[in-house]
Amino acid sequence: MNFLAATGRLSSFTAAAISHCVRPPFYPRILFQQIIEIGFYSLPVVGLTTLFSGMVLALQSYTGFARFSAEGAVATVVVLSVTRELGPVLAGLMVAGRVGASMAAEIGTMRVTEQIDALTTLSTNPFKYLVAPRILAGILSLPFLVLVGDIIGVFGGYIIGVYKLGFNAGTYLQRTIEFLEPIDVISGLVKAAAFGFLVALMGCYHGYWSNRGAQGVGAATTNAVVSACILILISNYGITALFFGN
Amino acid sequence: MRDNCEPKIRIRGLNKSFGANQVLRGLDLDVQAGESVAVIGGSGTGKSVLLKCVIGLLEPDAGTIELDGETVTGLSKTSREAMMARFGLLFQGSALFDSIPVLDNVAFGLVSAQQMPKQRAQAIALDKLAQVGLDEDVAVMYPAELSGGMRKRVALARTIASDPDILLFDEPTTGLDPIMGDVIDKLIVNCVHDLAATALTITHDMDSAKRISNRIAMLYGGRIIWSGPAVEVDTSGDPVVDQFVHGHVKGPITSG
Structure with a gap:
């Protein structure tokens, strides 16, 4: 029964959030602030994560492929893995931990200190002022982050391939580009937009409905991160099946 | 045509429950235009719930709230947002x-x-x-x-x-020292006077209630059980009001 109630509440929240994203009034200043918060300030953590993931991927695939003399596929494996999977998923998970938690804590604190009620009494819809700009910023920022992360991740693979494994730089780059198709990058960017939506939605939802003071805000933060991570992994399969299922 | 004596705020049969906890049980209250009314009552008796129902932050389970004769319960969100412009609410924790x-x-x-x-x-x-x-x-x-x-x-x-025409104050002096409490009360009185506003205050601070309001109403058991001029609250003759005002441990109000 509780599960059904929670599902209903989340569905209703999602519908309201989406509807307020496309109806005026808009708050461009807050949207811009959120884009900076999500897109710009997450760059270091996403960059580091994808850099080392690209490096590890090159190393692991080389040692694996060497068993059946297919070392030449390392560059292709790195670029396809990073653009299709690692880039969007790792960026999504990192942003869920960094931004999702922050959103839930901020909105949750506003809830328990009656700031959300204050918005309402000042004739300002909290969905338009708090939720819609964050969700739009999530959808817009994550693809940018993933694009940068993809480049850094491929570069990580290149560093290991060329400087540790002894590949020729030109050949490595040629192999990287040779088998890369637009759909590989596009599918990753679509995933990123979906993950950005999910992270912001979970952060806002759990923050908006938090209660019981500091303990409630703590629980909201945890729930926002955990639920966003789970939804990212589930939706990742769904989107992958949609693009590459056939 | 409106009746000249029509109250600014008219509350009739207000009910509000949270699960099995019935907080308001058929509450009736009138606040005349330009009047300043303080609703007093113990912690957890539903004072804040009453205020949130009046301003529309909570939807009552039953009963009606009228502003200038117009029913405001069950309004759509858009109409509610427009109505909010008539209100000013001072939150207990400031909510800045x-x-x-x-x-x-x-x-x-x-x-x-x-x-x-x-x-x-x-x-x-x-x-x-x-x-x-x-x-x-x-x-x-x-x-x-x-x-x-x-x-x-x-x-x-x-x-x-x-410049709202209805001012609502939620525990305006809670957490303040007596001197600052007095300062805030005087500011509230001045603001209400300058705006010629109608004021509804909820508090359990008796000194503050007497300073701010013309009339005091006692909320107990989910209803207003006594209402009268602020100067008469000390001699109301109602055992519940007497116990609350004088802070007696023994009496009809049981703690917990």
Whole structure:
């Protein structure tokens, strides 16, 4: 029964959030602030994560492929893995931990200190002022982050391939580009937009409905991160099946 | 045609429950235009719930609330947002927005709801801050940098910024020392007078209730059980009111 109630509440929240994203009034200043918060300030953590993931991927695939003399596929494996999977998923998970938690804590604190009620009494819809700009910023920022992360991740693979494994730089780059198709990058960017939506939605939802003071805000933060991570992994399969299922 | 004696706020048969806990049980209350009414009652008796029902933050389970004869319960969100402009609510914990400076806090409703140009809204906000005894130095500070009394003053300035005709005060002196409590009470009285507003205050601070209001109503068991002039509250003759006002341990009100 509780599960059904929670599902209903989340569905209703999602519908309201989406509807307020496309109806005026808009708050461009807050949207811009959120884009900076999500897109710009997450760059270091996403960059580091994808850099080392690209490096590890090159190393692991080389040692694996060497068993059946297919070392030449390392560059292709790195670029396809990073653009299709690692880039969007790792960026999504990192942003869920960094931004999702922050959103839930901020909105949750506003809830328990009656700031959300204050918005309402000042004739300002909290969905338009708090939720819609964050969700739009999530959808817009994550693809940018993933694009940068993809480049850094491929570069990580290149560093290991060329400087540790002894590949020729030109050949490595040629192999990287040779088998890369637009759909590989596009599918990753679509995933990123979906993950950005999910992270912001979970952060806002759990923050908006938090209660019981500091303990409630703590629980909201945890729930926002955990639920966003789970939804990212589930939706990742769904989107992958949609693009590459056939 | 409206009756001249029609109350500004008329509440009839208000019921509100949270799960099995029935907080309000058929509450009736009238507040006349220009009147300042304080609703007193113990903790957990539903005072804040009453206030939130009046302003529309909570939807009652049953009963009606009328403003100037118009029923406002069950309004659509859009109509409710438009109606909010008539209200000013001072929250118990001030509820200032942490992320913006004091000046923007006070000007918030003018810019966001009334679409007033920011410069003009800030000029009004400075005027309102001066009205509650705060100068321009405070305007650039963030709420976290202010003391409890200053936060309350800023919140009061925000409450009166749009010149509402109905002012609601939720425990205005809670958490303040007696001197600051007195200062806030006087500011509230002045603001209500200057705006010629109708005021509804909820509090369990008897000194504050007597200072702020013309009339006091006692909330007990989910209903208003006594209502009368503020000067008569000490001699009401009602055992519940007497026990609450004089703070006696023994009496009809049982703790817990």
